[in-house]
Amino acid sequence: MVYxxxxxxxKGKPASAGSKMLENFIAPFDAxxxxxxxxxxxxxxxxxxxxxxxxxxxxxxxxxxxxFGHVRAAATKQGLYYIRPTYGTVSRYGLIPAVCxxxxxxxxxxxxxxxxxxxxxxxxxxxxxxxxxxxxxxxxVKSDKSPVLFKEALPYSELYGSVFEILACAExxxxxxxxxxxxxxxxxxxxKGLDELYIKTRTGGFGNEVKFALTAxxxxxxxxxxxxxxxxxxxLRRLIKESLRFDQYDVLVLPVESPLAVLAGLPSxxxxxxxxxxxxxxxxxxxxxxxxxx
Amino acid sequence: xxxxxxxxxxxxxxxxxxxxxxxxxCSAKFGADANENVCPACAGMPGMPxxxxxxxxxxxxxxxxxxxxxxxxxxxxxxxSYFYPDLPTGYxxxxxxxxxxxxxxxxxxxxxxxxKITLKQIHIEEDAGKLVHDSRTGTTLVDFxxxxxxxxxxxxxxxxxxxxxxxxxxxxxxxxxxxxxVSDCKMQxxxxxxxxxxxxxxxxxxTLGTRTEIKNMNSLKAIAAAIEFESGRHIDALETxxxxxxxxxxxxxxxxxxxxxxxxxxxxxxxxxxxxxxLMPVVIDGDWIERVRISLPEPADLKxxxxxxxxxxxxxxxxxxxxxxxxxxxxxxxxAHFDNPKEIVNWIIVELxxxxxxxxxxxxxxxxxxxxxxxxxxxxDGRTINRNVGKKLLVKVFEEGIDxxxxxxxxxxGLISDTGIIEDAIKAALAENAKSVDEYKNGNAKVIGFFVGxxxxxxxxxxxxxxxxxxxMKALSDR
Numbered sequence: 001m002v003y004x005x006x007x008x009x010x011k012g013k014p015a016s017a018g019s020k021m022l023e024n025f026i027a028p029f030d031a032x033x034x035x036x037x038x039x040x041x042x043x044x045x046x047x048x049x050x051x052x053x054x055x056x057x058x059x060x061x062x063x064x065x066x067x068f069g070h071v072r073a074a075a076t077k078q079g080l081y082y083i084r085p086t087y088g089t090v091s092r093y094g095l096i097p098a099v100c101x102x103x104x105x106x107x108x109x110x111x112x113x114x115x116x117x118x119x120x121x122x123x124x125x126x127x128x129x130x131x132x133x134x135x136x137x138x139x140x141v142k143s144d145k146s147p148v149l150f151k152e153a154l155p156y157s158e159l160y161g162s163v164f165e166i167l168a169c170a171e172x173x174x175x176x177x178x179x180x181x182x183x184x185x186x187x188x189x190x191x192k193g194l195d196e197l198y199i200k201t202r203t204g205g206f207g208n209e210v211k212f213a214l215t216a217x218x219x220x221x222x223x224x225x226x227x228x229x230x231x232x233x234x235x236l237r238r239l240i241k242e243s244l245r246f247d248q249y250d251v252l253v254l255p256v257e258s259p260l261a262v263l264a265g266l267p268s269x270x271x272x273x274x275x276x277x278x279x280x281x282x283x284x285x286x287x288x289x290x291x292x293x294x
Numbered sequence: 295x296x297x298x299x300x301x302x303x304x305x306x307x308x309x310x311x312x313x314x315x316x317x318x319x320c321s322a323k324f325g326a327d328a329n330e331n332v333c334p335a336c337a338g339m340p341g342m343p344x345x346x347x348x349x350x351x352x353x354x355x356x357x358x359x360x361x362x363x364x365x366x367x368x369x370x371x372x373x374x375s376y377f378y379p380d381l382p383t384g385y386x387x388x389x390x391x392x393x394x395x396x397x398x399x400x401x402x403x404x405x406x407x408x409x410k411i412t413l414k415q416i417h418i419e420e421d422a423g424k425l426v427h428d429s430r431t432g433t434t435l436v437d438f439x440x441x442x443x444x445x446x447x448x449x450x451x452x453x454x455x456x457x458x459x460x461x462x463x464x465x466x467x468x469x470x471x472x473x474x475x476v477s478d479c480k481m482q483x484x485x486x487x488x489x490x491x492x493x494x495x496x497x498x499x500x501t502l503g504t505r506t507e508i509k510n511m512n513s514l515k516a517i518a519a520a521i522e523f524e525s526g527r528h529i530d531a532l533e534t535x536x537x538x539x540x541x542x543x544x545x546x547x548x549x550x551x552x553x554x555x556x557x558x559x560x561x562x563x564x565x566x567x568x569x570x571x572x573l574m575p576v577v578i579d580g581d582w583i584e585r586v587r588i589s590l591p592e593p594a595d596l597k598x599x600x601x602x603x604x605x606x607x608x609x610x611x612x613x614x615x616x617x618x619x620x621x622x623x624x625x626x627x628x629x630a631h632f633d634n635p636k637e638i639v640n641w642i643i644v645e646l647x648x649x650x651x652x653x654x655x656x657x658x659x660x661x662x663x664x665x666x667x668x669x670x671x672x673x674x675d676g677r678t679i680n681r682n683v684g685k686k687l688l689v690k691v692f693e694e695g696i697d698x699x700x701x702x703x704x705x706x707x708g709l710i711s712d713t714g715i716i717e718d719a720i721k722a723a724l725a726e727n728a729k730s731v732d733e734y735k736n737g738n739a740k741v742i743g744f745f746v747g748x749x750x751x752x753x754x755x756x757x758x759x760x761x762x763x764x765x766x767m768k769a770l771s772d773r
Contacts, residue, residue, distance in 0.1 A: 015340075017340075093341070097343075100570075101571035127345070128342070128343065130343055130572070130573060131343065174373050174375060174385050176384075177383065178338045178384045180377060221375075221567075222564050226567075230568060
């Protein structure tokens with residue numbers, strides 16, 4: 001049995017992304033990841049659009065899209081692993097989008113090898129997702145390297161959080177504007193006119209965390225703040241990616257809360273209080289050097 | 295009174311002639327039942343990542359080539375956000391930061407001569423759906439068929455000084471784009487739409503006046519009328535101070551013949567444009583541009599030249615044929631089956647167009663089986679049937695799609711060219727009208743027509759007129 005965050009669609013089953021907004025939304029088709037696991041799957045409801053901490057993670061392996069780090073943190077507390085593969089290696093067809101440039105299905109598991117086995121089934125090119133690497137299959141290999149530790153200050157690390165927040169909220173505000181009470185999902189009752197339909201629906205359908213993120217995201221994209229916030233964050237994101245010196249190291253050890261791996265699209269694995277982020281150069285070497293944490 | 299100059303820039307939306315929509319595989323065809331061409335993606339449901347339609351990019355490249363534009367080597371898409379029920383995702387995917395091309399130009403010709411209209415840019419974007427108000431129930435319904443149908447928006451610089459120039463430009467664009475296969479450019483069906491940015495200034499001034507944007511014109515006539523009304527309103531305001539002009543979007547009402555300001559809110563939207571993170575930038579390399587360039591069909595002006603110079607057709611006829619991509623295609627396809635350009639042009643212009651007109655169809659809406667059309671022209675040209683029968687048959691080919699050769703055989707409509715039968719009829723006609731034969735011998739040539747009529751009647755109107763004449767003259771001189 002594999003559990004699926006219900007933002008990963010299974011045809012005919014509710015797909016709510018944990019939101020009241022989509023409480024009555026039944027998935028109209030299967031997500032590629034759901035089709036590829038070829039195992040019994042059951043959906044579970046996690047925090048609303050990944051912005052809220054889930055109360056309890058299931059005891060079996062769980063596929064989910066963890067952009068905001070709440071699943072990572074919850075997994076850590078429950079003594080579980082969380083593995084997030086490289087951005088663009090797992091199809092997002094059938095995944096309810098939150099932050100397009102960071103959305104990536106990952107896995108929570110008791111044993112990392114069990115997680116890698118599951119990932120090797122679902123990863124690989126899918127023509128229905130326009131932003132993927134072309135490789136059809138990926139294998140996740142064990143590295144026999146012995147770790148040599150060295151410490152180095154990462155440039156911009158104090159900005160990871162702000163850059164992440166600005167970009168994630170901005171993109172979220174775009175992706176969540178489809179929930180307007182017109183076509184599907186929750187619609188407020190008793191409204192007069194179109195504006196009130198929008199306002200009452202979105203006020204009643206979204207939780208506070210989502211409302212806060214959407215407001216921040218719209219602000220970052222507004223004419224008055226675009227240059228100061230969104231554009232600057234985009235530039236910093238590029239600088240952050242360029243600053244990662246993977247010619248000198250294979251793996252970065254970061255606090256679980258750091259959004260760096262998500263921001264840079266890196267594969268990562270978290271366990272205990274730490275998260276490991278690596279860069280992948282070719283197929284067959286996703287998340288090498290796992291022995292570091294064994 | 296002061297002299298005023300009208301300054302205008304155009305935003306022309308043209309629907310691209312792709313089979314499918316811009317970011318999903320739904321059909322982009324016009325005229326389907328409401329919400330027939332809709333999938334979860336273009337209905338705004340979550341979970342279907344957008345995948346760019348390569349054909350739409352190719353047609354965009356073609357539009358860039360025929361408008362002499364500079365093509366962007368790495369183009370990308372952006373999101374433009376606003377809430378409206380005809381926009382199911384809450385954002386329109388369009389191009390702001392890296393549009394497909396920039397700095398093009400189109401040459402137009404008016405009574406004042408030739409002029410270059412310069413283009414700021416062309417960008418690709420998705421269309422919105424359509425709201426239908428149901429007055430019976432007082433509700434508004436949404437049809438998402440048009441949602442995500444690919445468009446190009448062609449943005450000109452403020453180069454226009456008269457409605458005549460605007461109309462000439464739109465006709466030129468229609469010709470360039472329809473001949474290149476970019477779009478069918480039908481204003482009535484909404485596949486070509488035009489918004490006019492207009493301002494008025496004192497003649498000789500080099501600063502621009504307050505600008506308004508006029509929308510909702512669905513014919514060239516409406517565009518010319520809207521320009522006349524709106525420029526008149528601006529001049530009145532400047533002359534009399536009767537109202538203060540404000541920068542706003544105004545809607546043309548074709549029934550009333552005036553423009554009206556749209557709700558203030560629609561003028562004050564912050565669209566929160568940002569690069570669409572869902573879509574990879576599209577690399578347009580030189581090879582791709584070259585492949586599109588080579589595959590472009592012959593443009594109208596070259597075709598006109600070929601028709602007049604090589605085929606020796608009249609300028610008047612050639613202009614009518616090359617004025618419509620559809621007529622031009624009918625001409626080419628018919629010629630492939632029966633190579634007699636002159637006859638084909640005659641049949642298209644004299645007969646086909648009038649039949650279509652009676653059927654309330656414009657030049658661009660005519661559809662006919664060109665192989666059968668060619669066969670029909672060949673039957674008349676080879677004198678198997680006469681022209682009058684041919685005209686009647688054309689109606690049947692046009693309306694019912696009959697096979698003219700089969701039909702002629704079945705109904706026995708073929709001309710009689712058996713000299714024996716014709717000679718017998720002539721003999722009988724002359725014998726019955728001995729008096730008229732005498733009149734002929736006394737020098738009255740007019741009776742020939744009378745004889746021909748009699749002979750034709752005997753043969754049911756199916757005799758070859760040329761042959762009848764020949765044999766009649768011979769018979770008369772033998773007497």
